[in-house]
Amino acid sequence: MKRWYGKKLGFVCAGMILCGCVGRAEVTDYAKVAEAEAWLRHPVLGDPSFDTFEKLGGTVHQSEPPYEWAVNGSLFRDPADGAWYLFGGLYPQGYATKKESPSHFAIYRSRDAGTSWENLGRGFERGFCFDGYDSPVDNHPDVVMIYDPSTKLYWLAYDWSTADWTWAKAHHPPERKYDGGAALASAESPAGPFTHLPKPLHSNYENSRNLGRFSRAYATTVLKRKGDWAAFILCDSGPRFSWGLACLTAPSPEGPWSKPVIVLSVDRPEYYPAPVEFHPCFVVGEAVYAPATSVALNRNYQTIHKAALEEAHKPEAWTLAADGNVWHSRPDNDEKYGIWGQTFHGFVHDGTFTVMYPSRDKRGFGTLSVAQRPWDKPHSDGFTFSGHAGKSLSPLLRAYKDFTLDAEFTLTGTIELAFDYAGMLGPHNPTSNGTPSKETLSNYKALRISGGAFALVAVGADATEQVLDKGTFTANADGTIRASLRVDGENVTCEVNGARGNASGVAVTGGPLALVAHTFSVFTCSRFSVTGEVLPCTLRYQANDAIIGAGQSLSAWPEARGFTCQSPIARIGSGNVFAKWNVICDTFTLFAPKSPKLGKMKVIVDGEHKATVDLSAAEDVPSAPVYVCTVGMGRHGIAVRPEEGSIVVDVLEVRIGVR
Numbered sequence: 244m245k246r247w248y249g250k251k252l253g254f255v256c257a258g259m260i261l262c263g264c265v266g267r268a269e270v271t272d273y274a275k276v277a278e279a280e281a282w283l284r285h286p287v288l289g290d291p292s293f294d295t296f297e298k299l300g301g302t303v304h305q306s307e308p309p310y311e312w313a314v315n316g317s318l319f320r321d322p323a324d325g326a327w328y329l330f331g332g333l334y335p336q337g338y339a340t341k342k343e344s345p346s347h348f349a350i351y352r353s354r355d356a357g358t359s360w361e362n363l364g365r366g367f368e369r370g371f372c373f374d375g376y377d378s379p380v381d382n383h384p385d386v387v388m389i390y391d392p393s394t395k396l397y398w399l400a401y402d403w404s405t406a407d408w409t410w411a412k413a414h415h416p417p418e419r420k421y422d423g424g425a426a427l428a429s430a431e432s433p434a435g436p437f438t439h440l441p442k443p444l445h446s447n448y449e450n451s452r453n454l455g456r457f458s459r460a461y462a463t464t465v466l467k468r469k470g471d472w473a474a475f476i477l478c479d480s481g482p483r484f485s486w487g488l489a490c491l492t493a494p495s496p497e498g499p500w501s502k503p504v505i506v507l508s509v510d511r512p513e514y515y516p517a518p519v520e521f522h523p524c525f526v527v528g529e530a531v532y533a534p535a536t537s538v539a540l541n542r543n544y545q546t547i548h549k550a551a552l553e554e555a556h557k558p559e560a561w562t563l564a565a566d567g568n569v570w571h572s573r574p575d576n577d578e579k580y581g582i583w584g585q586t587f588h589g590f591v592h593d594g595t596f597t598v599m600y601p602s603r604d605k606r607g608f609g610t611l612s613v614a615q616r617p618w619d620k621p622h623s624d625g626f627t628f629s630g631h632a633g634k635s636l637s638p639l640l641r642a643y644k645d646f647t648l649d650a651e652f653t654l655t656g657t658i659e660l661a662f663d664y665a666g667m668l669g670p671h672n673p674t675s676n677g678t679p680s681k682e683t684l685s686n687y688k689a690l691r692i693s694g695g696a697f698a699l700v701a702v703g704a705d706a707t708e709q710v711l712d713k714g715t716f717t718a719n720a721d722g723t724i725r726a727s728l729r730v731d732g733e734n735v736t737c738e739v740n741g742a743r744g745n746a747s748g749v750a751v752t753g754g755p756l757a758l759v760a761h762t763f764s765v766f767t768c769s770r771f772s773v774t775g776e777v778l779p780c781t782l783r784y785q786a787n788d789a790i791i792g793a794g795q796s797l798s799a800w801p802e803a804r805g806f807t808c809q810s811p812i813a814r815i816g817s818g819n820v821f822a823k824w825n826v827i828c829d830t831f832t833l834f835a836p837k838s839p840k841l842g843k844m845k846v847i848v849d850g851e852h853k854a855t856v857d858l859s860a861a862e863d864v865p866s867a868p869v870y871v872c873t874v875g876m877g878r879h880g881i882a883v884r885p886e887e888g889s890i891v892v893d894v895l896e897v898r899i900g901v902r
Contacts, residue, residue, distance in 0.1 A: 267776060268774055268775055268776050269774070269775075269776070269777060270772060270773070270774045271641075271772070271773050271777075272770060272771060272772040272773075273639060273771040273772075273773060274624060274625055274626055274650075274768045274769055274770050274771040274772075275624050276293050276622045276623055276624050279293045279568055279622060279626070281639055281640050281641060282626075282637050282638075282639060282640070283637055283638050283639070283640055283782070283827065284516075284544060284566055284567030284568060284637065285516070285544065285567075285637075285668070286516050286517060286518060286519055286537040286538075286539055286544045286546075287518075287537065287539040287541070287669070287670040287677045287678070287679065287788075287791070288541075288635060288636050288637060288668060288679055288683065289541055289543060289544065289628060289629075289630070289635030289636055289637045289679075289758075289760065290537075290543050290544040290545075290567035290568065290628070290635075290637065291568075291626045291627070291628040291637050291758065291768075292543075292567065292568050292569065292570055292571040292626055292627055292628075293568055293622040293623060293624070293625065293626045294568060294569050294570055294571055294616065294621060294622060295616040295617065295620055295621060295622060295623050296570060296571065296598070296614045296615065296616045297614060297615060297616065298573065298575075298612055298613070298614050299357045299597070299612075299613045299614055299615050300357055300358060300613065301612075302577045302610050302611070302612050303329055303331075303351055303360050303599075303611050303612055303613060304316075304329070304331045304349070304351065304609075304610065304611035305577070305604070305608070305610055306333070306604075306608040306609040306610065307608070308336075309335055309341070309343075309344040310333035310334060310335060310344065310346075311334075311335065311336035311607070311608045311609065312333075312334040312335065312336050312337070312338065312584070312603075312608070312609040313331045313332065313333050313334070313349075313601065313608075313609035313610065313611055314332070314334065314583055314584025314585070314601045314602075314603065314609040315331075315332035315334075315384060315385045315462070315522070315584045315585040315601055316329060316330055316331045316332055316585070316588070316599045316600075316601055316611050317329075317330045317385075317386060317387045317388065317523050317588045317599060318330075318588055318589040318590065318597065318598060318599035318613065319387075319388040319389075319433060319590070320590045320592055320597075321390070321433050322390055322392075323390075324354075325356075326352055326353065326354050326433070327352065327353040327356065327357060327597075328350060328351065328352055328388065328433045328434070329350075329351040329352075329353075329360070329599050329611065329613070330348050330349075330350055330351075330366065330386045330387070330388065330399075331348060331349045331350075331351065331611045332346065332348050332384035332385045332386070332584075332585075333346060333347055333348060333349055333384060334346045334384055334609075336607075336608075338410075340382070340408065340409055340410060342381075342406055345369070345381040345382045345406065346382045346383070346384035347365055347366065347367060347381075347382070347383055347384055348365075348366045348367070348383065348384055348385070348386050348401070349362060349363075349364065349365060349366065350362075350363040350364065350365075350366050350433075350434055350435070351363065352433075352434065357597070357613050363434050366383075366386065366399075366435060366437070367383055367401075367428070367437060367439075369381050371439055373426075373439075373441060373442055373443055374441045374442055375419070375442075376405065376419055376420075376422070377419075377420065378405035378406050378407045378408075378419070378420040378422075379405065379406050380403045380404070380405060380406075380426070380439075381405070381406040382403060382404040382405070382406070382408060382423070383401045383402065383403045383404075384402065385401065385402045385461070385462040385463075385522065385523075385585070386399050386400065386401040386402075387399070387400050387463065387464045387465070387523045387524075387588070388400075388433060389465065389466060389467060391467055395431070396429045396430070396431065397429065397430045397431070397432065397433050398427055398428070398429050398465060398496055399427065399428045399429070399430065399437060400425065400426075400427055400463045400464055400465035400474065401425070401426055401427075401428065401463070402423070402424070402425055402426075402461040402462045402463055403423055403424060403425070403426050403443065404422065404423030404424075404461075405419075405420055405421065405422055405423065407420040407421055408421050408422070408423055409421065413447075413459055414447075414451070414458035414459050414479070414481045415447070415451050415452065415458050415459075416447055416448045416451070418448070419448050421448070422446055422447060422448040423446075423447050423459070423461060424443050424444075424445040424446045424447050424448075424450075424460060424461065425443060425444050425445040425460065425461065425462075425463035425474060425476050426439065426440060426442075426443040426444055426445075427439075427440050427444055427465060427496050428440065429496070440496065440497060442498070444463075444465075444474055444491065444493070444496075444498065444500045445460055445463070445474070445476060445491065445500065445503070447459055447460060447461075450502070450503065453502050453503055454478055454489060454503055454505065455505050455508075455510070456480050456483060456485065456487075456508065456510065456794065457478035457479060457480045457485075457487055457489075457505070457508075458479065458480060458481050459478065459479045459481070460476040460477065460478045460479075460489055460503065461476070461477055461479070462476070462477040462521075462522035462523070462585065463475065463476045463477070463522075464522070464523045464524040464525075465496070466524070466526060466531060466552065468552055468553055469553060470494075471492050471493060471494050472492065472493050472494070472495065472496055473490055473491070473492050473552075473555060473556055474490065474491045474492075474493075474500065475488055475489070475490055475506075475521075475524045475531070475533065475555070476488070476489045476490075476491065476503065477520065477521045477522040478503075478505065478508075480794060482796050482797070482798070483794045483795060483796050484518055484538075484673065484674045484675050484791065484794065485508070485509050485517060485518060485794025486508075486518065486519065486520040486521060486535070486538075487505050487507055487508030487509075487510075487521070488505070488506055488507040488508070488521045488533055488535075488548075489503035489504060489505050489506065490503065490504050490506050490555060490556045491503050491504075492556050504556060504557075504558070505558070506550075506555070506556070506557070506558045506560075506561055507521065507533065507548055507558070507561055508794070509792065509793055509794035509823070510794075511558070511880070512847070512849055512850030512880055512882070513563075513849050513850065513878075513879075513880045514563065514566075514825045514826075514849075514878035514879055514880045515563070515792075515825055515880060516544075516546050516563075516566060516567075516825055517791055517792050517793075517794060517825070518537070518538050518539070518675065518677075518791055518794070519535035519536060519537055519538065519544075519545075519546050520535055520536055520538050520585065520586075521533050521534070521535045521586075522585045522586070523585065523586075523588040524588075525588055525589060525590065526552060527591045527618070529551060529552055529553070530549055530550065530551055530552060531549070531550055531551075531552045531555050532547055532548070532549050532564070533547070533548045533549070533550075533561075534546070534547050534569070534586040534587060534588070535547075535548070535586060536582050536584075536585060536586035538675040538676065538677075539633060539670070539675075539676065539677045539678065540631065540632040540633025540676050540677065540678045541581070541629070541630050541631050541632070541633045541634065541635040541678065541760075542572075542580055542581035542582055542583050542631045542632070543570075543571075543572055543581050543582075543628075543629045543630070543631065543635060544567050545565070545567065545569050545570050545582065545586055545587075546563065546565060546566060546567070547563075547564045547565035547569055548561050548562065548563055548564060549561070549562055549563075549564040550562070563878075566878070568622065569621065570582060570587065570600075571626070571627035571629070571767075572627065572629040572631070572765055573627075573765065574655035574765040576604055576605045577602065577604045577610045577612065578602035578603075578604070578610060578612065579602070579603060579604055579605045579631070579763060580602055580603040580607075580631045580632060581602060581629060581631045582600055582601065582602060583601060583602050583603045583609075583631075584601040584602075584603075584609065585601060586600070587599065587600040587614070591618045594617060594618055594619065595615055595616070595617060595618065596615065596616050596617070596618040597613065597614075597615045598613065598614055598615070599611060599612070599613055600612055600613075600614060624769070625767070625768060625769045626767075626768055627765065627766065627767045627768070628658075628758050628760050628765075628766045628768070629760055629764060629765045629766065630656070630760035630761055630762050630763065630764050631762065631763060632676075632762060632763075633676075633677075633678030633679070633762060634678060634679055634684065634759065634760060634761055634762055635679070635758075635759070635760040636666075636668075636679050636683055636684065636757060636758065636759050636760075637757060637758050638661075638664050638668075638755040638756065638757035638758075638780075638782065639755045639756045639757065639780070640755070640780050640782075640827060640899045641755060641756075641777050641778070641780050641899070641901070642753055642754050642755045642756075642777070642778040642779060642780040642781070643662065643730075643753065643755075643756060643773065643775045643776070643777065643778060644730070644751055644752070644753035644775070644776070644778060645730055645731055645732065645751075645775055645776070646662070646729070646730055646756075646773055646774060646775030646776075647727065647728070647729045647730075647773070647774045647775065648660060648662075648726075648727065648728040648729075648756065648771070648772070648773050648774075649725075649726075649727045649770065649772045649774075650725070650726045650727070650728075650768060650770055650771050650772070651723060651724070651725050651726075651768070651769050651770040652723070652724055652726075652766055652767055652768040652769065652770075653722050653723055653724065653766075653767045654692060654693075654724055654764070654765070654766050654767075655763075655764060655765045656693065656760070656761055656762070656763055656764025656765065656766075657691065657692070657693035657760075657761035657764050658691070658692055658693075658758065658759070658760055658761070658764060658766040659689035659690070659691045659692075659700075659758070659759035659760075659761075660689060660690045660691075660692070660726065660728055660756070660758065661687045661688065661689040661756065661757040661758065661759055662687065662688055662689065662728070662730060662751070662754070662756050662757070663687055663688050663730075663751045663752060663753065663754040664686070664687040664754045664755050664756070664757040665686040665687065665704075665752070665754050665783075666682055666683050666684065666685045666686045666687060666783075667680070667682035667683060667685075667686075667783045667784065667785040667810050667812075667894065668683050668782060668783065668784045668785065668788060669682070669683060669784055669785040669786070669787045669788030669812070670787050670788065670791055671787070672787065673787045673788075673790035673791035673795070673797065673800075674791070674797070677787075677791065680785065680787065680812065681706050682785055682810060682811065682812065683785075684702070684706060684759065685702055685703065685704055685705065685706040686702065686703065686704045687701075687702050687754070687757065688700065688701045688702070688711075688735070688749060688751070689702070689759065690726065690728045690737045690739075692724065692726060692739060693761075695715050695716055695717065695718060696713065696714070696715050696716075697713065697714055697715075697716060697726075697737065697739045697742065697744065698710050698711075698712065698713035698714075698744075699711040699712045699713070699735060699737060699744050699745075699746050701749065711735070711746035711749065712737075712744040712745060712746050713744065714739075714742045714743070714744050715742060716739045716740040716741065716742035717740060717741075717742075718740065719740060724739065724740055725739075725740055726738065726739045726740075730749075730751055732751075733747060733748050733749050733750060733751070734746075734747050734749070735747075735749050735751075753778050754780075754781070755780045755782070756773065777901050778901065779898060779899065779900050779901050780898070780899040780901075781896060781897070781898050781899075782826075782828075782896070782897050782899070783809075783810075783894055783895070783896045783897075784824050784826065784894065784895045784896075784897070785810040785812045785813075785893075785894060786800075786803075786810065786812050786813050786814045786822070786892040786893060786894070787812050787814075788824055789814075789822035789823055789824045789883070789892050789895070790814060790822055790892070792822070792823045792824055792825050793820075793821050793822050793823040793882065795816075795820060795821070795822065799816055799818075799820045800814040800815070800816045800820065800822070800892070801814065801815060802814060802815075803815040803836075803891045803892075803893075805840075806836040806838060806863070806866070806891055807836060807863070807865035807866060808834075808836060808865075808866045808891070808893045808894070809834045809866045809893050809894040810893055810894050813836075813866075813891055813892060813893045813894075814891070814892045815889055815890070815891050815892075816885060816889065816890060816892070817842075817885050817888060817889040817890070818885065820884070820885065821847075821882050821883065821884040822882065822883050822884075822892045823880055823881065823882040823883075824880075824881045824882075824895045825878070825879075825880055825881075826878075826879055826881060826895065826897050827877065827878050827879075827897070827899065828874065828876070828879060828897035828898055828899055829873065829874065829875060829876040829877075829898060829899060829900050830871065830872065830873045830874065830897070830898040830900070831871070831872055831874065831879075831881060831895055831896065831897045831898070832868050832870070832871045832895070832896040832897075832898075833846065833856070833868070833869050833870040833871075833883070833894075833895055834866045834867060834868055834869065834893045834894040834895070834896065835856070835858055835866055835867075835869045835890070835891050835892070835893050836858070836863065836864060836865060836866040836867075836891055836893065837858050837859065837860035837863070837864040837869075838858070838859070838860055838862075838863045838864065838891075839859065839860065839861065839862065839863075840888075840889065841858035841859055841860075841888060841889055841890060841891060842857075842858060842859060842885060842886070842887040842888020842889055842890065843855050843856065843857050843858065843859070843885070843886040843887040843888065843890075844856045844858055844869075844883050844884070844885065844886065844890040845883065845884045845885075845886045846870055846872070846881070846882075846883055847881075847882040847883070847884065848872065848874055848879055848880070848881055848882075849874075849879055849880050850880070853870075853872055854870055854872070855886055856869050856870050858890055858891065859888070866891075866893045866894070876899070876900070881895060
């Protein structure tokens with residue numbers, strides 16, 4: 244396997260080539276960091292992470308009514324005296340709008356590198372109005388601080404909305420009284436007091452129609468560059484369930500600020516994982532990093548995009564520096580929901596990357612904590628895979644027929660060591676809070692382990708389940724579990740901490756191994772050693788994955804009824820719409836029905852028009868392969884668009900060869 248590790252970047256770069264030996268057994272430990280890229284990662288499905296972050300101290304902020312959701316924040320190190328400042332965004336539960344309890348931010352300070360924290364209280368006063376506004380800026384929860392050594396001023400970028408703001412009028416606000424956006428305030432100390440600039444740097448009332456597919460911009464990071472200032476603003480598309488990052492520039496904090504340019508969004512033609520939500524950004528050296536968090540129920544996946552700071556206003560300057568594999572969850576009651584809200588944010592000092600991260604506790608209330616890792620050692624052997632409010636699934640990008648798996652791990656909840664996986668990958672619905680679909684959690688066999696019990700199970704293509712054998716085991720004193728799974732022809736045997744099970748007459752065709760984490764389960768694995776002949780891997784993706792991958796409104800892609808499709812989830816669309824799968828493969832096959840009701844479909848790979856496929860026919864034809872393409876091993880964006888009439892998006896099948 245060839246891969247690139249970015250020591251200076253602090254992240255694994257998003258490029259890969261898989262290789263192996265066909266025709267003979269080999270032994271591979273997929274819990275070794277050298278094999279990290281052999282796992283599929285997906286914002287909705289899940290993310291086995293080899294990251295080295297560890298929590299520092301206890302939880303800094305524990306939410307209480309009326310601000311149950313402290314689920315956003317940022318972390319700043321004062322270059323003057325080295326003190327740390329954690330800015331926590333405080334919301335009523337459910338991001339509710341309450342005039343008596345407007346969202347705002349609190350400031351925490353640590354003078355001993357995170358050992359202890361003092362609460363400095365509320366950051367801004369209530370009642371401030373921008374010039375030309377009658378409604379005060381009483382909602383201001385999400386802030387990010389930087390220091391300008393030339394003026395010795397601390398600048399706080401903050402999102403804002405008026406006291407009259409409501410969710411119903413958040414997108415394209417019809418009047419100034421419902422406005423929101425981004426703004427700046429300055430201070431001579433990170434603790435304040437702060438002086439607001441009299442005008443915002445971005446107003447959704449004035450500029451939301453300059454955001455392309457997006458209709459609202461809010462959470463903001465402002466950075467000083469050599470000759471100007473740049474603001475990076477999170478954008479929301481409302482019913483399209485898609486988020487992006489816009490950049491504005493200005494000669495000074497006072498402006499004038501340019502029109503926004505969308506630098507990151509699902510409209511990019513290349514591989515671009517979605518749905519993820521940006522905020523905040525941070526700088527290391529000459530580069531700006533934009534982490535983004537999954538908005539799926541499992542909440543265990545992050546991306547990192549990166550650009551040279553001086554070029555970061557240009558969309559073409561941005562690259563995907565990390566496709567997952569940057570954060571892991573812990574079996575901690577204070578972070579039961581994984582990273583929840585926005586993503587982590589922090590700084591690098593003396594080679595250590597220190598971040599604030601938000602979550603929700605077992606009550607569903609927000610928490611804010613701090614973690615660290617060496618900047619130049621982002622990964623190590625051993626990985627963690629978790630499910631939170633939703634299940635997670637991650638297949639290996641390698642297949643096996645006869646094999647032996649030896650694993651060692653700790654477990655909270657339930658894990659399935661799956662094999663012969665042949666489900667269809669994608670979310671149950673192309674919206675936020677998506678979870679692996681019924682088709683995703685189908686068509687495999689597994690060793691299921693939970694508490695002191697295990698079972699060999701077969702899950703059918705319709706998700707019905709058959710228990711082949713089951714038993715109990717005794718946990719080790721240190722909490723570790725040692726499990727083995729052997730498939731030899733139609734015979735399956737397992738052993739869990741010495742307890743054995745077996746089943747015969749099990750038909751195995753030779754699919755990838757996979758992990759399935761049930762809700763609120765954390766699987767931390769130190770060994771995942773597989774002995775067997777490596778086979779080419781085939782994975783199938785259903786239509787919802789292409790709809791969420793393109794940030795499309797469900798109203799534009801209704802269910803395709805009246806057609807015989809490969810998947811029970813298929814969608815039909817026409818006009819100015821597109822669908823896009825973001826996949827890893829070397830070859831792909833598109834499946835679609837043909838019909839007198841259908842027209843022509845354009846196939847676009849990484850922005851290049853590859854083919855036009857005619858889906859019209861004299862009579863209805865069931866879904867079958869309509870286009871096959873070899874693209875070269877790697878990450879690819881595979882899009883389809885109507886060229887004429889309507890098209891049906893059904894199934895994409897990808898192949899990962901063994902070299």
